[in-house]
Amino acid sequence: MAGLAESGGSSSAFAPARLWLMLPSWVLIGFFLLLPVLMMLIYSFLTKEFRGGVIWEFSLASYDKFFFDRGLFGDEPPRIEWTYLGIFWRSAWQAGLATLLCLLVGFPTAWFIATRPARSRAIWLFLVTVPYWVNLLIRTVSMKFMIRDNGPVNEWLMALGVLDAPITMINTNFAVQLGLFYSYLPFMVLPIYAAVERYNFALSEAAADLYASRWQTLRLVVLPVVKPGIVAGSILVFVPSLGAFLAPDLLGGAKNWMIGSLIEDQFKGAAGNWPFGAAVAMVLLSIVLIVLFLYARSQNRVSG
Amino acid sequence: MKRSEIAVEIAGVDKVFGTGPGQSVALDNISFTVADNEFFTLLGPSGCGKTTLLRIMAGFESLSGGDVLLFGTRLADLPPNKRPINTVFQNYALFPHLSVAEYIGCGRRMLGQGRAESEARVAEMLRLVQLDAMAGRKPAQLSGGQQQRVALARALAPAPKVLLLDEPLSALDLKLRQQMRIELQQIQEETGITFIFVTHDQEEAVAMAVRSAVMSAGRRQQFGSAEEIYETPRNRFVADFIGETNFFEAAVVSNTGAGTRVRIAGGLEVDAAGPRPDGAKTMISIRPERFDLGVEGLPCTVDKLVYLGTDTHYHVRLSDGTPVMVRAQNHLGAAHAFAPGDSAALSVGPGAARVLAD
Ligand SMILES: Nc1ncnc2c1ncn2[C@@H]1O[C@H](COP(=O)(O)OP(=O)(O)OP(=O)(O)O)[C@@H](O)[C@H]1O
Ligand SMILES: [Mg+2]
Numbered sequence A: 001m002a003g004l005a006e007s008g009g010s011s012s013a014f015a016p017a018r019l020w021l022m023l024p025s026w027v028l029i030g031f032f033l034l035l036p037v038l039m040m041l042i043y044s045f046l047t048k049e050f051r052g053g054v055i056w057e058f059s060l061a062s063y064d065k066f067f068f069d070r071g072l073f074g075d076e077p078p079r080i081e082w083t084y085l086g087i088f089w090r091s092a093w094q095a096g097l098a099t100l101l102c103l104l105v106g107f108p109t110a111w112f113i114a115t116r117p118a119r120s121r122a123i124w125l126f127l128v129t130v131p132y133w134v135n136l137l138i139r140t141v142s143m144k145f146m147i148r149d150n151g152p153v154n155e156w157l158m159a160l161g162v163l164d165a166p167i168t169m170i171n172t173n174f175a176v177q178l179g180l181f182y183s184y185l186p187f188m189v190l191p192i193y194a195a196v197e198r199y200n201f202a203l204s205e206a207a208a209d210l211y212a213s214r215w216q217t218l219r220l221v222v223l224p225v226v227k228p229g230i231v232a233g234s235i236l237v238f239v240p241s242l243g244a245f246l247a248p249d250l251l252g253g254a255k256n257w258m259i260g261s262l263i264e265d266q267f268k269g270a271a272g273n274w275p276f277g278a279a280v281a282m283v284l285l286s287i288v289l290i291v292l293f294l295y296a297r298s299q300n301r302v303s304g
Numbered sequence B: 001m002k003r004s005e006i007a008v009e010i011a012g013v014d015k016v017f018g019t020g021p022g023q024s025v026a027l028d029n030i031s032f033t034v035a036d037n038e039f040f041t042l043l044g045p046s047g048c049g050k051t052t053l054l055r056i057m058a059g060f061e062s063l064s065g066g067d068v069l070l071f072g073t074r075l076a077d078l079p080p081n082k083r084p085i086n087t088v089f090q091n092y093a094l095f096p097h098l099s100v101a102e103y104i105g106c107g108r109r110m111l112g113q114g115r116a117e118s119e120a121r122v123a124e125m126l127r128l129v130q131l132d133a134m135a136g137r138k139p140a141q142l143s144g145g146q147q148q149r150v151a152l153a154r155a156l157a158p159a160p161k162v163l164l165l166d167e168p169l170s171a172l173d174l175k176l177r178q179q180m181r182i183e184l185q186q187i188q189e190e191t192g193i194t195f196i197f198v199t200h201d202q203e204e205a206v207a208m209a210v211r212s213a214v215m216s217a218g219r220r221q222q223f224g225s226a227e228e229i230y231e232t233p234r235n236r237f238v239a240d241f242i243g244e245t246n247f248f249e250a251a252v253v254s255n256t257g258a259g260t261r262v263r264i265a266g267g268l269e270v271d272a273a274g275p276r277p278d279g280a281k282t283m284i285s286i287r288p289e290r291f292d293l294g295v296e297g298l299p300c301t302v303d304k305l306v307y308l309g310t311d312t313h314y315h316v317r318l319s320d321g322t323p324v325m326v327r328a329q330n331h332l333g334a335a336h337a338f339a340p341g342d343s344a345a346l347s348v349g350p351g352a353a354r355v356l357a358d
Helices: A002-006 A012-043 A061-067 A082-114 A118-133 A136-147 A152-159 A173-198 A202-209 A214-243 A246-252 A259-266 A274-303 B050-058 B100-110 B115-128 B144-156 B174-191 B202-208 B226-231 B236-241
Strands: B006-017 B024-035 B039-043 B065-070 B085-088 B162-166 B194-199 B211-216 B219-225 B246-256 B259-263 B269-273 B281-286 B291-294 B298-307 B311-318 B323-329 B343-348 B353-355
Touching: A012 A274, A061 A082, A061 A274, A082 A118, A082 A173, A082 A214, A082 A259, A082 A274, A118 A173, A136 A152, A136 A173, A136 A246, A173 A214, A173 A246, A202 A214, A202 B085, A214 A259, A214 A274, A246 A259, A259 A274, B006 B050, B006 B194, B024 B050, B024 B065, B024 B194, B024 B211, B039 B050, B039 B202, B050 B085, B050 B162, B050 B194, B085 B144, B100 B115, B100 B144, B115 B144, B144 B162, B144 B174, B174 B194, B174 B202, B194 B202, B202 B226, B211 B226, B211 B236, B219 B226, B219 B236, B236 B246, B236 B281, B259 B281, B259 B353, B269 B281, B291 B323, B311 B343
Parallel strands: B024 B219, B039 B194, B039 B211, B085 B162, B162 B194, B269 B353
Antiparallel strands: B006 B024, B006 B065, B211 B219, B246 B259, B246 B281, B259 B269, B281 B353, B291 B343, B298 B311, B298 B343, B311 B323
């Protein structure tokens, strides 16, 4: 039954023409996404070469290293290896928190922009994207500069008398969180803006007509109707946050590693371990795909 | 017998949209009262401010002037969700994520009613609007007419004191519309809810209402029973908008105590009721069915006739070229008295002509 509502005129007469239109995208995705992912998948099952690179020999060693701890010499009975699962857990937690923060700040922002007169909306949207004209690396480095122990933020807070001595912000979870939040906020604002802009405010009036308070209107009408925008924004923030490496690297230091830093490290220099890096990437990819799949299925169940 | 109480009082309501040079006056000093348990219609052409007035009553639009009273209480300070008023919105405003049954139950649930009780009410409403089979569907899976009926059911379900209906039957086909008109009147009688029914269809307004207000360009033109409005239109707009009519420039012959005698095109002299004209000239209206087409009276030629089942419309032309519309009842077995091209004569009975104020 769900199809009846959504299928917006998919007349089969035009289908072949549409497939041709897709061709450039398919070529791009094939060459630059599917092929590299396939290569990673293969690499993750190969043997490590000591100066970086791989030996073409099948091996499960990388996955074994990820999940099991067999002692220093590899001869003890396997126990669960918590190091990498711990990094995954922390990453998921950090990414989840960043998503929540982006949602809490992004939703009111998007709402504000979408309810401006049509003329000024473009200006507000432009302002949201302005920081993103600067490269992510530069933005992250400048944040590092701002929040370091004797950086401007600490100095101002002391000048204002809020602080007596500088507080440590750099190399903490807080710094990583700040970096993630700042990096991905527009990915939350833009989809929610698109959803709110299409929102029919007559529905809010209809809710008030049915005796709903403002809070009930928000909870029972507005949020369900703009939910696709919220979900899209959350995915767009959560997924890259999960794999982010600039923010944890530059702002979090060695103690606050996330998956992205772990993977990046495996491909750097002679100390790297390509098959292991590939295996970690595959585990990450699997988790993301499973989450998206479960979400899609729950959506089908709701609307079907 | 209960004294008929005033449910809604619209007292000198003004509404101005915008400010400065771009402002537009949507409502200009509108006043009328609606009695409790009344079926009231608000009639006027598109853009005359009907929806705006309903939105003010429901609380979605602020007042620029005047007052709206509900059973004697000022409504201005009450937010929309605190007003015991429900609206059938012109554009339905269904919630895309709720099924028909959930949506209809919404109002009762918001008012804190339990699930079982509200479900019984939902079932009752679904039967009323003949949508039992659609209870589980989402709005996107309904036709326009079905959506309109859902909008009606969801506004009726909480049993408000006053129900505002903004052209609630406009999307239905003729048969369903006629059926729903009767249903609505029955519902209104049974529930005793005060209905304020907005329409731009004069036939619908006349058929349904006890009393109506006719609006045009943000102004109240006339207020009264359907019969009053039809038989004694105050001005040219009302006479033209409600039913069909013929307008004539008339010269005042005498203006004595008994009434006004006027002469219209072709030299026909008639007695006209209504307000006394000030000058020597005035405008009168004569309804098509008030003319008699025969052999005695003002000579004319039949241009065209339109057979309409119960009666026939004759388009005739007076000797000076003035077109006149005449409506004659058809009688069983009798052929049309005249054919196009025939010569005939027009006469009018007493009380047929009406002087219009402006
Ligand atoms: N929000 C608004 N801002 C400015 N002008 C408005 C606004 N809403 C309505 N108007 C104007 O007020 C006038 C009355 O509009 P309204 O919607 O009340 O008409 P209506 O009688 O309901 O017409 P219809 O029969 O077409 O529904 C129109 O001229 C309209 O353009
Ligand atoms: Mg309207």
